[in-house]
Amino acid sequence: MSFPRYPEYKDSGVEWLGQVPGHWEVRKARWLCEIKKRIAGGLGHEVLSITQQGIRVRDLESNDGQISMDYSKYQFVEIGDFGLYAF
Numbered sequence: 001m002s003f004p005r006y007p008e009y010k011d012s013g014v015e016w017l018g019q020v021p022g023h024w025e026v027r028k029a030r031w032l033c034e035i036k037k038r039i040a041g042g043l044g045h046e047v048l049s050i051t052q053q054g055i056r057v058r059d060l061e062s063n064d065g066q067i068s069m070d071y072s073k074y075q076f077v078e079i080g081d082f083g084l085y086a087f
Contacts, residue, residue, distance in 0.1 A: 038076040047071055 008022035020026065047058040060071075068074070 033082065036081070040072055040074050040076060042072050045071075045074075045076070047074060048077065 006021035009019040012020045049058045
């Protein structure tokens with residue numbers, strides 16, 4: 001696969017990245033997003049799970065997976081939010 005050439009390139013300042021198109025801005029990823037803490041504060045909300053197949057509503061009646069003692073400290077998410085889960 002070949003990509004079109006840009007008119008000019010510049011050093012990215014990142015050793016492993018090398019040259020980037022001259023009109024690109026190089027920024028650290030942490031400056032591209034914000035952390036929003038929206039704590040549920042109570043029970044009775046749907047609990048979501050991040051799976052390899054996507055985000056699913058968790059079945060709290062089953063004992064599958066990790067179980068929390070207190071779902072009230074979980075956070076709300078909204079459409080457009082980005083979630084990460086570290087194993």
